[in-house]
Amino acid sequence: MDDLIAGLAAAFRLIVTAxxxxxxISIRSLQVTLTAVAIGCLxxxxxxxxxxxxxxxxxxxxxxxxxxxxxxxxxxxxxxxYLMLSRSGPFGVLGLLFTPTAMIIAQVxxxxxxxxxxxxxxxxxxxAEYHDLLISMNATKTQRILTLLIDGRRALLLAAxxxxxxxxxxVGAIMIVGGNIDGATRVLTTAIALETGRGxxxxxxxxxxxxxxxxxxxxGASHWAMRTERQGRW
Amino acid sequence: MIRAFILALLMPLAVQADTMRMAVTTSFNNSxxxxxxxxxxxxxxxxxxxxxVVGTGQxxxxxxxxxxDAVLVHSRTAEEAFVAEGSGTHRREIMYNDFVVVGPVDDxxxxxxxxxxxxxxxxxxxxxxxxxxxxxxSGTHKAELRLWDSAGIAPEGDWYRPVGAGxxxxxxxxxxxxxxxxxxxxxxxxxxxxxxxxxAFQGDPVLFNQYAYLPVNPAKHDHVKAEAAARLEDWLVSxxxxxxxxxxxxxxxxxxxxxxxx
Numbered sequence: 001m002d003d004l005i006a007g008l009a010a011a012f013r014l015i016v017t018a019x020x021x022x023x024x025i026s027i028r029s030l031q032v033t034l035t036a037v038a039i040g041c042l043x044x045x046x047x048x049x050x051x052x053x054x055x056x057x058x059x060x061x062x063x064x065x066x067x068x069x070x071x072x073x074x075x076x077x078x079x080x081x082y083l084m085l086s087r088s089g090p091f092g093v094l095g096l097l098f099t100p101t102a103m104i105i106a107q108v109x110x111x112x113x114x115x116x117x118x119x120x121x122x123x124x125x126x127x128a129e130y131h132d133l134l135i136s137m138n139a140t141k142t143q144r145i146l147t148l149l150i151d152g153r154r155a156l157l158l159a160a161x162x163x164x165x166x167x168x169x170x171v172g173a174i175m176i177v178g179g180n181i182d183g184a185t186r187v188l189t190t191a192i193a194l195e196t197g198r199g200x201x202x203x204x205x206x207x208x209x210x211x212x213x214x215x216x217x218x219x220g221a222s223h224w225a226m227r228t229e230r231q232g233r234w
Numbered sequence: 235m236i237r238a239f240i241l242a243l244l245m246p247l248a249v250q251a252d253t254m255r256m257a258v259t260t261s262f263n264n265s266x267x268x269x270x271x272x273x274x275x276x277x278x279x280x281x282x283x284x285x286x287v288v289g290t291g292q293x294x295x296x297x298x299x300x301x302x303d304a305v306l307v308h309s310r311t312a313e314e315a316f317v318a319e320g321s322g323t324h325r326r327e328i329m330y331n332d333f334v335v336v337g338p339v340d341d342x343x344x345x346x347x348x349x350x351x352x353x354x355x356x357x358x359x360x361x362x363x364x365x366x367x368x369x370x371x372s373g374t375h376k377a378e379l380r381l382w383d384s385a386g387i388a389p390e391g392d393w394y395r396p397v398g399a400g401x402x403x404x405x406x407x408x409x410x411x412x413x414x415x416x417x418x419x420x421x422x423x424x425x426x427x428x429x430x431x432x433x434a435f436q437g438d439p440v441l442f443n444q445y446a447y448l449p450v451n452p453a454k455h456d457h458v459k460a461e462a463a464a465r466l467e468d469w470l471v472s473x474x475x476x477x478x479x480x481x482x483x484x485x486x487x488x489x490x491x492x493x494x495x496x
Contacts, residue, residue: 046264086299086301087299087300087457088299088300088422090358097301098255098284098286098301128408179284179286180286180287181255181284181285181286182284182285183282183284184253184284194287196402196403196406197260197264197266197400197401197402197403197406198402198424198425198426199397199402199406199409199425199426199428200425200426201426201427228436
């Protein structure tokens with residue numbers, strides 16, 4: 001109980017004093033996660049829509065694989081990316097291990113299946129509705145996918161937010177590929193793991209509260225930007 | 235404010251010019267000494283040293299793979315093997331601290347009455363008092379295994395719990411279970427969650443813990459920043475480093491003793 005109260009006090013103190021280290025790692029957290037989610041959406045959203053529109057032989061298999069990949073353990077993703085990027089691995093010459101870029105790569109792999117799968121679910125229902133209309137208008141494949149993406153933007157926002165939620169709270173993969181280097185690859189989640197290891201529960205909890213507040217802010221901001229959940233629209 | 239924040243978000247992900255990477259043990263970093271040394275290193279040599287905080291086993295693996303430029307660890311046998319296989323150019327002793335046996339305040343095994351470290355461990359195993367082992371192939375773990383070996387005990391059973399975690403996590407676990415654990419003194423003094431725990435045994439010379447600096451061999455990995463690693467080594471054995479290391483205290487106790495040969 002004491003630890004909880006001390007944690008709240010620590011969070012309050014960190015935010016009110018605008019602790020420079022807190023701001024630095026919060027910005028790095030957002031940089032890494034938002035970049036990863038943006039790339040994940042660029043890959044995942046069209047893939048989801050394409051899977052809804054296109055009929056081909058291995059479609060079922062691809063969708064089933066995609067859904068299974070949602071459960072991909074981040075630690076395993078981290079380990080594989082680590083082995084790939086290590087100096088003695090196949091992409092070692094790039095020198096990317098223990099950089100924010102490596103963390104983004106790992107998070108893109110974690111986020112993309114989730115975004116694609118949620119997008120596919122939403123697009124499939126929308127496609128059932130729009131199918132006859134779009135076919136009768138003789139729309140091309142690209143036009144069909146674009147229509148679905150634009151009209152289904154709220155469901156796609158949900159997909160992006162789910163991806164963001166998975167990425168911002170993730171610690172296993174980025175700890176391995178980033179190395180939690182102070183001033184270079186330390187982000188909120190890895191800092192929390194570190195402070196817990198030091199037995200400084202108050203600071204760890206304080207950072208955790210900052211993390212939760214950040215997630216809420218991003219979610220709120222994106223709803224505001226897409227003008228969803230407002231009077232007269234839903 | 236918001237604009238500054240967005241600008242900061244859009245800035246390219248930071249890459250510094252004169253940086254090098256060093257893998258260090260959790261005990262070195264958790265002690266807080268790194269927070270004292272790194273700013274001084276940057277001020278004196280212009281080197282920004284990025285620390286990867288891992289166990290000794292993983293630190294040496296990182297060095298062997300060429301993913302770091304130097305390692306600072308504490309497990310002599312493993313270090314000598316590292317140099318022998320050509321992964322490191324040489325081994326330079328920098329400083330030492332010591333290990334302590336930490337346990338519940340009421341000391342159910344009576345470890346504080348022991349004459350030697352081996353005797354203390356024997357008492358713990360005979361009373362089957364819970365003992366948390368790092369179990370992560372770190373320097374502290376290897377030191378613990380050597381101690382069991384010298385006591386002639388093969389630690390196994392319900393009371394012996396390898397957790398496979400860093401020093402801080404192992405101390406947390408031990409505090410939660412009311413178990414004994416072997417810790418380096420620095421991590422213990424810097425540990426925030428000491429609830430009901432105290433040093434049960436200390437002072438035996440076999441608990442001596444030597445830290446050594448090993449630059450990664452540039453002949454094996456040509457991208458290694460050998461020049462930066464050499465500059466860091468020169469600094470680590472300098473009188474300035476000696477003053478900082480010997481002068482570092484927590485709660486009035488000196489943690490590390492500088493013993494590098496110049």
